[in-house]
Amino acid sequence: MVHNLTNDRLFLMKSLSTQDQQYERELYSTRWSNVRQGVLYGVFIGWLSLMTYLVYAVGFIFSSLLMSSKDDHRVNITDILIIVPIFAQCMGMFNYMIPFFQSFSEARGAAAEVFRLIEEGNNVDVNEKVVWKEYTESFYNIDGDIEFDNVNFTYPSRKDASVLRNLSFIARAGQTTALVGSNGSGKSTCISLFLRYYEPSSGQIRISGQQLTDYNVQQLRQSIGVVNQEPILFGISIYENIRFGKVNATRAEIEQAARDANAHNFIMQLPNKYETLAGERGIQLSGGEKQRIALARALVKQPKFLLLDEATSALDNISERLVQEALDRACKGRTTIVIAHRLTTIQNAHQIYLLDNGSVIEQGTHKTLMAKQGACVLNGAAQPMFAVLLAKTVDYTAFAISGSQLTQRIRSKAFACLLRQEVAYFDRSDNNSGAIYNRLSSDASAIQEMTGTRLGAICEALSMMFFGLLLGSFISWQLALIAVGPLFIIAIVTYTDVRVRLWMNHQSNQIVERACTVRSNRIASSLSAAKMFFDLFERIPTIDNSSTEGQELIDFRGEIKFDNVKFIYPTRPTSIILNQFQLDIKPSQRVALVGTSGCGKSTIIQLLERFYDTTSGQILLDGVDIRLLNIHWLRSHFGLVSQEPVLFDLTIAENIAYGLENVPMEHIINAARKANIHQFIDRLPQVKKIQNYIIYYIPYYCIILTLETVQVLRHQLEGEEGLVQDYTL
Incomplete structure (x- = not known):
């Protein structure tokens, strides 16, 4: 079984000093905030203590004056010793109350944001009608044609960049409708609008002629099954992950959904079958296995609408064919919207809409579009994908x-x-x-x-x-x-x-x-x-990522050899991933590793990067065991573009140069040109301009830049800094 490691961990390991410095700066700011709070708290406590002692001083002095007065003999020592301490103790009680005042102050500060969120206006159900209750419809009756009528949309964080422009199309009930086009054309935005993550700036979205805003949001979403390009699994069992699609699903329904998604067979081969832990974000499973479980989660509730956003992109050819057949069966009787670049995914669609700059420029079946010889599908598939980032x-x-x-x-x-x-x-x-x-x-x-x-x-x-x-x-x-x-x-x-x-x-x-x-x-x-x-x-790690020990090869050629390698993941000691594995890669060779999901392809990459060490056998780099090499030197000579790349909430320039210090802007621009994305970056709304190069801040929820492209830029930039990739795997 493949252990598919996410990119953020790779970048974390390749830039330890950078992360440490960032974390130190944030801690320094937090430290002085706590100091200022302590100083103010101490001053307040000091003044209260001073007032307590002043009560004693003033009380005893004034009482002594009264006792020494010849005109008034009504005050005696007993009265003084009772009254003065009582008032002093009353004042002193404030000292005991101060910690509670501090707690109230902290709670008030924390609650401010919560109440602001609660009181914030919610526009999602603005037009929800009483018609819903009058007709006593349940969410199972939500069905029919999906119609986008002159829809315009602009993301709230980029109001100067329109994503959809007068978009109009119809997805017929019971039919499969495909949306194709270059990255950034608005395909995924259509799905977000249909799920009511956002509201259109203008225009209408209707189901069977009834406005989408007339439906209850929760019931609407219960009628929709979604499979995204990057599936998200939780750190619980596979059974529970599938059951998230339908909380009251029976065991039989869950297993049937897994069969429909071509996932039942590989699940039954796992040590604990359906009770196997998927790991956080599905880290214990390969990309193809995660995608099939996500597909089963969408199918288990028998949705009326099925939204597939590159649902088969992570599968190998054999699994894709089987899953595509299952999808074709699952799409029958359902209104399906498919976003895809693979030809095999959309060739059976009843209607295909080609989107460009948020508008439909062509439509028709696969046969009619191919007859036009416009090569629109191939041209769209060739474009890079955009995404966010006292x-x-x-x-x-x-x-x-x-x-x-x-x-x-x-x-x-x-x-x-x-x-x-x-x-x-x-x-x-x-x-x-x-x-x-x-x-x-x-x-x-x-x-x-x-x-x-x-x-x-x-x-x-x-x-x-x-x-x-x-x-x-x-x-x-x-x-x-x-x-x-x-x-x-x-x-x-x-x-x-x-x-x-x-x-x-x-x-x-x-x-x-x-x-x-x-x-x-x-x-x-x-x-x-x-x-x-x-x-x-x-704790002493088995692989110390901060170690500076080890050899650094002088005349590095890039020859790789796997010699009788056996590997078992520490968390799954009963599953052998690699067994007596042999592989020789000569310098400058390009080697392709193919096979079904779970056969060990990604494991080979992880062993080369020394995320793990082999159980037995050796991995040699120019004849030297990689365990003897300096780990930072070793990883600096590998460029990795994974299936599920990750961008940080930084500028595009900072994402490209991530892990490298003092990188000139010319090198960043040069790397962007090599990755064929400089022109796209140059067209983004200007937030800050340095040497004619636009730096754009990436919101979490906006699809702006292809993740894979930014990774390629990183590795090309490493080449600019002298960290040359000596071979391609």
């Missing part, structure tokens, strides 16, 4: 500074330790992204709560208890012994409370890691978090 003051101030510095050091060291770990470390379920996020965020904050102002309160309490007992023993040791007795009871209760909270914190961590929920269990949580960090700091 004493108290000093006290609290000092502890706030120390706590902030400690949190920064812990987060920085923890992040550096995480970057050192081998890929197999992240395959384990307790090291998924939710758990890692929880460690760096809430666990480090929990330690700060223990070491910051709260540690100051603990020190004050212990100091007060010690000197109180010492002074009490000096004045009356009999009373001191009586006072010590309850302390033992309090100590036992406190210890039991801490142990119970530690156990409860351990039980809740599983939920916390999945939901990425920030939670603090005070002292018990702080101790638990500290233990996890020490475990991380002491």
